[in-house]
Amino acid sequence: MIALLRWVIWRDMVLAMRRKSEVLTALLFFVIVVSLFPLGVGPEKNTLAIIAPGVLWVAALLASMLSLNRLFADDYHDGTLEQLVISSQPLAVIVFGKIMSHWFLTGLPLVLISPVLGMQLGLDSDSIVILLLTLLIGTPVLSLIGAVGAGLTLGVRGGGVLLSLLILPLYIPVLIFGSGAVESARTGLGVEAHFSILGAFLVAAMLLAPIGAAAALRISLD
Amino acid sequence: MLESIELECVRGDRTLFTNLSFSVTAGDLLHVRGANGSGKTSLLRMLTGLMLPAEGQIQWNGENIRKLRDEYQQDMLYIGHLPGIKGDLTALENLRINSAFNGLEISEEEAWNALGQIGLKGREDLPARALSQGQGRRVALARMLVSKAKLWILDEPFVALDTRAVTMLQTVLAHHLSRQGMIVLTTHQDFSIPDVDERILDLGQAEL
Numbered sequence: 384m385i386a387l388l389r390w391v392i393w394r395d396m397v398l399a400m401r402r403k404s405e406v407l408t409a410l411l412f413f414v415i416v417v418s419l420f421p422l423g424v425g426p427e428k429n430t431l432a433i434i435a436p437g438v439l440w441v442a443a444l445l446a447s448m449l450s451l452n453r454l455f456a457d458d459y460h461d462g463t464l465e466q467l468v469i470s471s472q473p474l475a476v477i478v479f480g481k482i483m484s485h486w487f488l489t490g491l492p493l494v495l496i497s498p499v500l501g502m503q504l505g506l507d508s509d510s511i512v513i514l515l516l517t518l519l520i521g522t523p524v525l526s527l528i529g530a531v532g533a534g535l536t537l538g539v540r541g542g543g544v545l546l547s548l549l550i551l552p553l554y555i556p557v558l559i560f561g562s563g564a565v566e567s568a569r570t571g572l573g574v575e576a577h578f579s580i581l582g583a584f585l586v587a588a589m590l591l592a593p594i595g596a597a598a599a600l601r602i603s604l605d
Numbered sequence: 606m607l608e609s610i611e612l613e614c615v616r617g618d619r620t621l622f623t624n625l626s627f628s629v630t631a632g633d634l635l636h637v638r639g640a641n642g643s644g645k646t647s648l649l650r651m652l653t654g655l656m657l658p659a660e661g662q663i664q665w666n667g668e669n670i671r672k673l674r675d676e677y678q679q680d681m682l683y684i685g686h687l688p689g690i691k692g693d694l695t696a697l698e699n700l701r702i703n704s705a706f707n708g709l710e711i712s713e714e715e716a717w718n719a720l721g722q723i724g725l726k727g728r729e730d731l732p733a734r735a736l737s738q739g740q741g742r743r744v745a746l747a748r749m750l751v752s753k754a755k756l757w758i759l760d761e762p763f764v765a766l767d768t769r770a771v772t773m774l775q776t777v778l779a780h781h782l783s784r785q786g787m788i789v790l791t792t793h794q795d796f797s798i799p800d801v802d803e804r805i806l807d808l809g810q811a812e813l
Contacts, residue, residue, distance in 0.1 A: 401693040462687025471679035
């Protein structure tokens with residue numbers, strides 16, 4: 384099973400490295416959206432610090448969604464998805480590998496660049512650490528939930544919009560507790576509760592989302 | 606043994622075929638024929654387990670394939686319309702990864718051999734997107750050479766191949782049958798495999 388995961392992740396990484404532009408899209412989107420806020424709201428430091436947690440989290444959420452419809456689409460069009468579905472290996476494991484690669488390529492870069500953007504919005508250093516941690520726990524949840532939607536909307540015309548409508552409501556809890564933790568840290572309140580809930584989301588999503596996405600793929604290919 | 610029991614296929618609101626029963630035993634070649642749109646690909650997809658039949662069931666050694674799932678899929682190799690290869694991976698990588706996904710880890714050397722045998726010598730290291738359509742098909746077909754599956758389900762295997770490749774493919778098919786393998790295929794091309802009774806399943810004309 385580990386060998387299988389390694390193959391899936393290796394494959395998706397190699398494919399992404401041979402088409403670098405697609406990896407950078409989500410990251411650039413994130414940076415640009417966040418950078419637009421100081422321009423729109425004005426450079427007033429306190430105002431920016433207040434909206435910073437929400438802005439960063441909403442931008443991360445949209446950026447991770449941007450690349451979601453490509454999660455299975457390429458494999459679907461060249462027929463490799465068919466082969467994956469009928470492979471003798473557990474599809475949920477394969478899907479989990481694909482989701483992990485998706486997060487490595489789109490989620491992790493966002494997490495790593497977020498401290499810079501946090502500073503840009505005038506967050507203090509403690510809040511930035513919390514921001515980094517919430518994104519680290521939260522963005523995999525986004526990829527996991529998103530995979531179920533991506534599986535369901537596969538091959539549907541206008542699937543991209545449908546995917547957003549389907550998935551964004553499910554992102555709301557992650558958004559609330561993610562940005563809530565940063566907000567609490569900023570105002571000096573405790574963050575343990577937020578982290579416990581985010582952690583619970585991550586565990587639940589890791590267990591259920593690959594199975595759900597695998598079932599969705601089987602339906603989409605029928 | 607592969608057995609189909611009273612299969613029915615419905616696409617949209619049209620019934621493509623109904624009450625279709627047949628069986629394939631070791632050493633059999635079943636040639637599914639029919640006009641465009643008569644349901645050949647749908648039948649093959651049902652046999653792979655990708656598509657659910659509207660009625661009836663498919664059994665492998667006496668058990669429903671939906672129940673067997675992984676066990677059945679280990680015994681089966683499907684090469685469909687879409688080649689299932691990645692343009693950004695090399696022929697070699699494609700072959701190895703496709704095999705790995707079927708639980709069959711092959712060494713680089715085995716992969717080199719298979720690709721050489723199928724006529725891709727010297728092109729093993731090219732990205733698949735740099736290959737011609739026929740060569741791309743060959744990369745997909747190379748899986749047959751490394752596969753240990755008993756049942757091969759091939760959708761139009763001869764498409765885009767030149768005459769030499771067609772001859773070679775026929776040899777590969779004959780070899781598989783001689784090892785008590787089973788083949789279900791569709792094709793519009795003429796082909797002949799010596800010493801094999803080709804059984805024909807005609808899905809007839811598509812109703813327009």
